[in-house]
Amino acid sequence: MPISPSSSAQAARENVARQLRDLRRSAGLTVTELARACGWHHARTSRVENARTMPSPTDIRLWCRATHATDQAADLIAASQHAESLYREWRQRVRTGLAKLQDDYTELYRSTNVLRVYSPVLVPGLLQTEGYAQALLSMNARLLGVPDDAADAATARVQRAQVIHEPGHRFVMVVEEAVLNYQLGNAEAMAAQLGYLLTAGALPQVSFGIIPMSTRERTLWPQETFDVHDDILVSVELMSAEVNVTQPSEIALYLKAFEELRGMAVYGAEARALVLKAIEALR
Incomplete structure (x- = not known):
């Protein structure tokens, strides 16, 4: 851990x-x-x-x-x-709304060559559709007690995600299967989100893995949501704050954990089957 x-x-x-x-x-x-x-x-x-x-x-x-x-x-x-x-409270960062926060990350993503993402509960931000993102961001606004500009923030988040189509980047993303079953927004929005995962997961610069709930003898339990930027920065999402880890020894530990998690995931046809199963469950 x-x-x-x-x-x-x-x-x-x-x-x-x-x-x-x-x-x-x-x-x-x-x-x-x-x-x-x-x-x-x-x-x-x-x-x-x-x-x-x-x-x-x-x-x-x-x-x-x-x-x-x-x-x-x-x-x-x-x-x-x-x-x-290194430790920034969400409430302070979004006190004037959520849309501006999306722009703050654009340059970081563009300057990252290899981005590793692990998420146990949510679709990674760079793979979110507008409807899914709006539902999520509106929840966050209510929780934090800040202005609910989720519609504008969701648009900005989707625009920010265009970085996955820019050359010179590689994205390795791993989620728990539960992510596919936690419905955000209405069934139509969730179906669109799951459908987009089928498309995004096939992009040559994206490696998208899913750890099945049926995995036996896990080598590592589910962790907190975290991103690793080029082995030099780990961004960890907590309920109250974003923590940026820069100490090499800690980054090495997150990289080790990521490899353990990545090794339990399924890809390609097996991952598609799990997404299709989740889509079918919405009907």
């Missing part, structure tokens, strides 16, 4: 906290003296140094000025912002 998916983010936060603590100590300041120089309560200094509170860019500039290390402020601010980008 992969290490806690938020560990990369926490490690990055702790690294920033450690550097700030080292600056204070090198300057010969106590926690209270540093706080006084920055104009805040000493408890805030302790929270920052123990990575319980992330410092703002202004906090870091004040800290560096107090420790006579203003030349290090820019790098520390960049490191702090990077740490925050």
Whole structure:
């Protein structure tokens, strides 16, 4: 099982906290003296140094000025912002709606040569039809309590998915068979989605595998939804947030898990048979 998916983010936060603590100590300041120089309560200094509170860019500039290390402020601010980008809450990212979020991923997908996707409960985003995506995104909007612009967001998601037709990319996607049976939207929308899987799964640049529910002696239990971008970034989808994993040891573990999952999947005619079975069940 992969290490806690938020560990990369926490490690990055702790690294920033450690550097700030080292600056204070090198300057010969106590926690209270540093706080006084920055104009805040000493408890805030302790929270920052123990990575319980992330410092703002202004906090870091004040800290560096107090420790006579203003030349290090820019790098520390960049490191702090990077740490925050590793764990991003959905509610914050979509507070003005879901459509803008779809565009945010376009460049990432276009810059990825090999994308590995594992999903235990949903059709992968790049293979979603507009009706399926709209039903899903509308549910998300209600859950998160944000504006429901699911129709526009679904259109943007389908447009983003055109990357699978662009040259220079390879997509290896594995889903659990349950994905085919969880109905999102009405029966017509779900049938269209399943029908599209038959088409998309036949594209030469797409490898689409399904792990049958009848698989005996699984080598790995179902995992959380995750994408692996070129062996350098793993994006994990949690209910409340997206976690971006960048530590090589963690990425290696996700790659190992993906290969285990991929090895249990069926492809080609066997996968088509499972999709057709799900379509028939809608009638």
